[in-house]
Amino acid sequence: MEASRTTDLSPVELTAVEIAEHVKKGDITAEAVTKATLDRIDTFNPKVNAFLHVSRDEALEAARAVDQKRARGEALGVLAGVPVAIKDALSTRGTPTTSASKILEGYIPPYDATVITRLRAADAILPGKTNMDEFAMGSSNENSAYGTVKNPWDLTRTPGGSSGGSAAAVAARFTSTSLGSDTGGSIRQPAALTGTFGFKPTYGRVSRFGLIAFASSLDQIGPFASDVRGAARVLSVISGRDTKDATTLEAAVPDFEAACTRGVKGLRIGVPEEYFQKGLDPEVEASVRGALAELEKAGCIIKPVSLPHTRFAVATYYVIATAEASSNLARFDGIRYGLRVEPERGGIKDLYGATRDRGFGKEVKRRILLGTFVLSAGYYDAYYLKAQKVRTLIKQDFDKAFESVDVICAPTSPTPAFKLGEKSNDPLAMYLSDIYTLPASLAGLPAASMPVAPTKSGLPIGFQMVGRALEEETLFALAAFMEPSSPLRSFPKLS
Ligand code: GLN
Numbered sequence: 001m002e003a004s005r006t007t008d009l010s011p012v013e014l015t016a017v018e019i020a021e022h023v024k025k026g027d028i029t030a031e032a033v034t035k036a037t038l039d040r041i042d043t044f045n046p047k048v049n050a051f052l053h054v055s056r057d058e059a060l061e062a063a064r065a066v067d068q069k070r071a072r073g074e075a076l077g078v079l080a081g082v083p084v085a086i087k088d089a090l091s092t093r094g095t096p097t098t099s100a101s102k103i104l105e106g107y108i109p110p111y112d113a114t115v116i117t118r119l120r121a122a123d124a125i126l127p128g129k130t131n132m133d134e135f136a137m138g139s140s141n142e143n144s145a146y147g148t149v150k151n152p153w154d155l156t157r158t159p160g161g162s163s164g165g166s167a168a169a170v171a172a173r174f175t176s177t178s179l180g181s182d183t184g185g186s187i188r189q190p191a192a193l194t195g196t197f198g199f200k201p202t203y204g205r206v207s208r209f210g211l212i213a214f215a216s217s218l219d220q221i222g223p224f225a226s227d228v229r230g231a232a233r234v235l236s237v238i239s240g241r242d243t244k245d246a247t248t249l250e251a252a253v254p255d256f257e258a259a260c261t262r263g264v265k266g267l268r269i270g271v272p273e274e275y276f277q278k279g280l281d282p283e284v285e286a287s288v289r290g291a292l293a294e295l296e297k298a299g300c301i302i303k304p305v306s307l308p309h310t311r312f313a314v315a316t317y318y319v320i321a322t323a324e325a326s327s328n329l330a331r332f333d334g335i336r337y338g339l340r341v342e343p344e345r346g347g348i349k350d351l352y353g354a355t356r357d358r359g360f361g362k363e364v365k366r367r368i369l370l371g372t373f374v375l376s377a378g379y380y381d382a383y384y385l386k387a388q389k390v391r392t393l394i395k396q397d398f399d400k401a402f403e404s405v406d407v408i409c410a411p412t413s414p415t416p417a418f419k420l421g422e423k424s425n426d427p428l429a430m431y432l433s434d435i436y437t438l439p440a441s442l443a444g445l446p447a448a449s450m451p452v453a454p455t456k457s458g459l460p461i462g463f464q465m466v467g468r469a470l471e472e473e474t475l476f477a478l479a480a481f482m483e484p485s486s487p488l489r490s491f492p493k494l495s
Contacts, residue, residue, distance in 0.1 A: 016230035023081035030081030077123030085178035103359025113210020130165030160190030185437025192412035192462020203444035207242030232256035259473035260480035270305035270405030326371030412462030
């Protein structure tokens with residue numbers, strides 16, 4: 001599809017920072033921005049299926065409250081009037097939250113996730129909840145219980161997963177920013193496949209309180225955005241210690257937006273040879289190498305590095321993530337939340353069984369079975385414990401590489417967006433599409449995906465950058481430097 005960017009000040013084309021500035025100055029109201037957002041969702045969401053729930057009245061009410069605050073002369077938050085689409089894995093008080101699972105149909109959380117509380121406090125507007133793979137398990141959105149998301153660049157293709165709805169919402173410019181979660185690539189891979197900027201922060205940077213847990217030693221929340229500063233601003237708002245999530249770090253939150261103007265001269269970029277092997281699409285490789293060559297011309301130092309345990313990442317991840325998932329998902333029993341299936345006969349165990357059988361989709365069941373198996377008494381040492389040891393080796397690969405470079409760059413995904421249905425019956429092929437995103441997740445490192453030159457047929461390609469723990473600023477500096485020559489600001493025509 002053809003890319004476009006017109007010059008009028010339609011709220012749909014403004015970045016998050018531009019919206020907040022215009023709302024503060026008063027040359028546009030938060031209500032007008034919100035109406036334009038809801039109109040665009042009404043018109044195009046039926047094609048894209050990015051939203052599971054649209055919070056029309058609540059969003060308009062919140063927008064009017066921001067406008068009234070301004071009229072009273074009160075100071076506005078840094079996301080004043082900025083619509084932010086929210087992955088349905090995040091609990092939103094009073095708004096349905098399903099994690100795209102039938103088992104949570106009808107569940108309305110009585111509380112907000114910490115990231116939601118922080119967005120509201122910054123005067124952001126939440127227009128709705130986005131579609132995803134059920135419980136964030138998947139790489140194509142085809143595991144949603146509510147229909148797949150379509151890639152706005154080509155409606156016959158996947159937007160990636162699991163945060164495909166949040167990625168598509170930004171790609172289609174329903175909103176300029178959104179929140180996703182990334183356990184093994186679920187922000188970066190859909191960002192790559194939809195030509196958006198996606199950012200997974202360091203493990204512990206952002207509170208997961210209120211995130212429906214998938215694999216707790218890996219899950220992180222982060223933004224998608226139509227520009228780099230938008231993501232920086234959202235990340236600044238949601239980051240920082242939270243007493244409700246003991247894994248959050250005490251570290252001070254830097255000014256991520258300020259890092260965007262730092263430049264990249266002298267930046268040492270490591271290129272891992274293991275990420276450029278069999279299975280990598282030639283167009284993806286050419287585009288990523290082209291971007292690296294430009295960075296070298298701009299004064300970066302490009303060095304080969306080795307991450308020798310990369311080839312164990314898929315196996316390691318699928319042992320650890322399924323083990324943790326099998327434990328996290330035990331809470332969905334038909335008693336406390338959402339769906340309850342009353343069995344024809346029997347007692348409470350039959351109720352658990354009937355509810356879980358009806359409520360969980362195929363991939364979720366597969367993972368619960370796998371995870372329960374690797375944790376079982378006879379196999380724990382052989383699988384789970386072994387995977388934990390390999391995880392340490394993978395982390396040590398990065399530690400070693402970061403002795404001589406500041407950032408590691410590689411493709412985000414081995415291929416551009418694949419066709420819907422292409423891998424849905426082959427779980428292994430699907431798992432392999434995460435091969436480049438899993439290692440940074442296992443190591444807990446910050447990582448982002450930035451669009452680089454698209455394929456000949458116009459499909460987006462993502463350039464991944466991985467930083468040292470708590471050095472998100474380096475990634476913002478690099479992405480912002482690449483932005484003027486990146487296709488990030490173009491978006492597909494949907495009409
Ligand atoms: N695609 C990977 C999986 O299926 C990663 C998902 C995620 O990061 N939530 O587990």
